[in-house]
Amino acid sequence: MDVLYFAWVRERIGQPKERIASNPATVMDLVNQLRAKEERYAVAFADLSALRVAVDQELSDFDASLANAREVAFFPPMTGG
Amino acid sequence: MDIRVQEAAFDLGAEANAFAGKQTGMGAVVTFTGIVRDLDETRMTAMQIEHYPGMTEKALEKIATEASSRWNLGDILIIHRYGRLHPDDRIMMVATAARHRADAFQAAEFLMDFLKSRAPFWKKELTGAGDGWVAARDEDEAALTRW
Numbered sequence: 627m628d629v630l631y632f633a634w635v636r637e638r639i640g641q642p643k644e645r646i647a648s649n650p651a652t653v654m655d656l657v658n659q660l661r662a663k664e665e666r667y668a669v670a671f672a673d674l675s676a677l678r679v680a681v682d683q684e685l686s687d688f689d690a691s692l693a694n695a696r697e698v699a700f701f702p703p704m705t706g707g
Numbered sequence: 708m709d710i711r712v713q714e715a716a717f718d719l720g721a722e723a724n725a726f727a728g729k730q731t732g733m734g735a736v737v738t739f740t741g742i743v744r745d746l747d748e749t750r751m752t753a754m755q756i757e758h759y760p761g762m763t764e765k766a767l768e769k770i771a772t773e774a775s776s777r778w779n780l781g782d783i784l785i786i787h788r789y790g791r792l793h794p795d796d797r798i799m800m801v802a803t804a805a806r807h808r809a810d811a812f813q814a815a816e817f818l819m820d821f822l823k824s825r826a827p828f829w830k831k832e833l834t835g836a837g838d839g840w841v842a843a844r845d846e847d848e849a850a851l852t853r854w
Binding site for chain 1: 741757759761762765766787798799819822823824825826827828829830831840841842843848
């Protein structure tokens with residue numbers, strides 16, 4: 627699946643997008659896999675209350691299932707308008 | 708319903724005129740325009756607006772569809788820009804048309820409240836002293852509960 631990062635999450639991780647070969651069962655499983663990868667991920671995912679997640683372009687939750695998910699995105703709270 | 712996510716500037720007067728001109732039987736048109744301003748007197752030189760292509764359009768459609776189901780509306784227009792903007796540039800506009808003004812006003816406010824915190828845009832202020840992401844405000848999240 628594709629994992630996308632926006633705003634300061636993108637800056638902290640250092641890339642806008644990457645492909646993950648594993649099949650994490652939930653968003654939280656994916657977060658823990660990413661945290662274990664490298665320090666920059668651990669830093670970006672240190673405080674989940676500062677992050678929002680979208681699964682297949684719909685706002686979701688960290689305990690959401692990733693069954694059949696094609697795209698997961700992590701970003702800070704949105705500031706439109 | 709007309710939803711546009713674009714980098715280019717838009718002509719507020721021309722858009723408002725075109726929107727009002729294509730309605731029939733509507734007694735009220737409300738427009739709102741958001742303008743880039745210096746949020747913390749940081750001497751901001753520019754604002755960089757990032758968005759999530761694909762999700763942005765879906766989120767705006769969802770918000771507009773919800774507004775259409777709650778109020779008796781004839782039409783909705785949303786234009787939201789991304790990319791590099793400068794103080795006093797127009798970032799976005801919404802327009803609503805309705806038979807009665809209460810529907811047009813309330814729907815426009817609803818659209819703005821949800822655009823603030825449910826549409827995937829992020830603003831970064833660029834200043835001579837460094838750049839910073841604009842933090843979401845608790846009041847914006849709280850504003851959603853009134854609907």
